[in-house]
Amino acid sequence: MTVQPLLSVRHLTTEFQLAGKQIARALEDVSFDVMPGKTIGLVGESGCGKTTTLMSIMRLLPASGRITSGNVYFNGIDLLTLSEHEMRAHRWKEMSIIFQGAMNALNPVMKIGDQIREAILLHNLMPRNAAEQRVGELLELVGIPRLRRDLYPHQYSGGMRQRAMIAMALACSPDLLFADEPTTALDVMIQAQVLELLKEIQKKLGLAIVLVTHDLGVVAEMCDDVVVMYGGKVAEYGSAELVYNQPQHPYTQRLLEAFPDLSRSIDSSTDLATIPGTPPRLNALPPGCRFSPRCHKSMEICTQIAPDLIAQNTAGNAQHLAACHLLNKLEIKNS
Amino acid sequence: MNENWALFKRNLFEFWKAFRRNKLGLLGGFLVLTAILAATFAPLLTPYAPTEVIRDVNGRGLTFAPPSVHAPLGTDDAGRDIWSQLIYGARVSLAVGFLAGFIAMFIGSLFGILAGYFGGRIDNLLMRVTDVLLVIPDLPLMLVLVATLRQMDLHVSPLVVLVFVIGLLYWTSTARLIRSQVLTIKERQYVARSRAIGAGHVHIIRKHILPQIMPLIVANTVLIISTAILIESGLAFLGLGDPTQPSWGAMLNFAFDRSAVTNGAWWFYLPPGFAIVWVTLGCVLLGNVLEDMLNPRLTAHHLESNQNMIAIQKREGE
């Protein structure tokens, strides 16, 4: 029996309305699967659409955002066909999220414990006193003493706030956790601790995690699968092992070159910004392959036709896809 | 000098291009400009002198006369033309408002720049002074001040007293605003670099800080002027204006004192009020638009309704 994916994103396309009736296509034809209990990494330079992907799945886009095509299947249900009311029941109960730069994600005038309990009570999961009990358990799970439930966010350190955020995200025992750069605002020591905590929790609770990060080292350490995004499209997608050991897309190759030592400890972070040039502006995308202006292997066809995401030859049932004309040609030669 | 001013001019031009598209701002500009023009060309726009009594064929004053061909906005209790008083009143109201506004702007900018740039003790002093001034109710304070100053034999027009009292009390918000702006500019690299290569304070303030806060000062001055005009009208309404040179507020003071309301002489008490609203609304529109353009407000709004978030068109054949 094959395991069905927990979350299955298909051909997701999202646009933003800019000033002056311009439209920025922030996501185009994004597809990937999240398996139950696994971790998938979402990597790419700033502005490539990682956060937008999560927001589209949770349907939390700002007023200027439009999902113009695609499907988001969660346990077989297409979330994009639900009413807002139905969608609310799915949020947090089945999928929760830790926002990017979550230092301000907690309400400053509400006690931490109350904020966690609120999530449990909102979804009618248990009576009040049981919920209170659970708040204590959750806090201890993330390494915060129970008694600190009555403190306010400003009385927590940055790392503790992030732990509290994780506790809150786990409040309704979701099957899926989105973590959008959960460590960026923290200092290096704390970063490592928080990632360690996420790993531990996943082992204990068996939930799936979508981890957005700039840090390829973190991906190597934590993820089963990787989606490499560039300019709102998936450049390469596959099991972390294959993507790391046999990167097919020139963009992924450059990322990894810029990132020599994968065995290094995750506490020395390196940025992806070491590839010359800048990502394309979404309202002025280059024709053809979006990476072509920066690609050292760019060919004539690259500036005319956008490459499709195609499966690479892989052994066994591990999958590996990449979108590059180079790979196309090879295939033609091979066959 | 030249580089900075070229930059300043280019900014100004960009600014105008953006401003031109803003209808509210243009409306504000129109309101203010027409008022200034009316005040400037008052003699050309008025059939009578403001103090001239219009008489009927029998030589009697035409008192409390409703609008007619003789007096487009009617006459007051002494038979003087309201329209002429209104246009001449613009001179007084605008002059007091602009002068007081400029004084406030000058003091506010000076203190704001000094406090923001030098920090330390000056900054502390400024903040405490503004803290104190902020809590003292301003109208009673002004009334007491003006009343006392008028009683002293200063040999100046009551209008001069108004200008100074308003100007000297309304600089605090400007000072705070400029201060915070200067603080952020001071942190920027090129200022730090100029300092590192030993540029003098005056040089840095003139070359780097002033050109950048100038637009903000202008926007703020426009707002302050509208406040000053409103305050002047209020003080004049309470009888602290110059009866020989009535501003719009003073006209309202006469109208109210001479029972225009109970006499149903609406042409006496409505026009001056409209005139005040005309100018203050114009200033506020102008000032707010300028301010918005300079500091665009935060745009995120997490509860903005997005009913069309899912805009998936059914493809043909599906």
Place this chain on the structure above:
Amino acid sequence: MSRRDFLLRKFLLSLVTIFVVIVINFMLFRVLPGDPVRSVIGRNVRISAETQQALREQFGLDKPIFPDQFIDTIGQWAQGNLGISWSLRRPVSEVLMSKLGNTVLLIGLGQVLAIFLGVTLGLLAGWKRKTAIDVGALTFSLVAWAIPTFWLGIIFLAAGSAWFGLPTAGIMSPENTGKPLMTILPDLARHLFLPTLTLTILYLGEYMLIMRSSILEVLSEDYILTAKAKGMSDWQVLWRHALRNAMLPIVTLIALNLGFTVSGAIYIETVFSYDGLGKLFQTALVKQDYPLLQGAFLLLAVSVIIANMAADILYAVLDPRVKES
């Protein structure tokens, strides 16, 4: 900063401000031309030179202005002795106290209405940003800001009396003075209606604007998005998370606005011949009754300063961030 430090600072600031007000009052009192003894006994009373000299000694007016007279005056003021009104020939403090109630009634009514309506409408306007409600609210507050208080009062006065037969002056009809409160309530309401309406409309715009920008600020915060992601409806987010945070700055701003409120009272009581402190202030101004003017100024300023301090205390109670850290 701990809560104690915060309150201590605010308390000190209030003390300093009161001191500044006292100094201003004292100095203005001294620069007035004429003999200061007149301010104590009234302008028109005829007295012999000897009596004047005696009074001068009695009131310490022959001593140096600073520090003797200054300290003396503060002592007098602290005991509630604000001198004798020139025009009314009664102790200033007595006159002030007799008018205080009426003004508190008027301002209180106007404030409560304006705060309630303004906060509600401002909340709606900010929540539904850029919709018709928002544009309407913004236009309203802009226009309300640009209209001179007294002029709006005059228009209401004219329209109210001509079209609805509402009374134009006072707080109740003369024949009703001294009757029990219950029987004159309708009359009282008819008298209070127009002044309260004017005050409410004017403050409303201000509070609406303040609340609107406050709620907009809050709605841009990350914790609002968190609350939404938790699965709350917009109403729940607004009620449980946005409102309290947005109300915090309002508390302080409402207090700061009290000065503005006092100005409103002066204008409106003048226009509606309403028998309160504001009207008294204006009368004192016209009659150049300086003891009364300065007594009224002292009372108004000190009340506003104390109210501000009260708001700071309230703020410290409401905001957990102002707490021992």
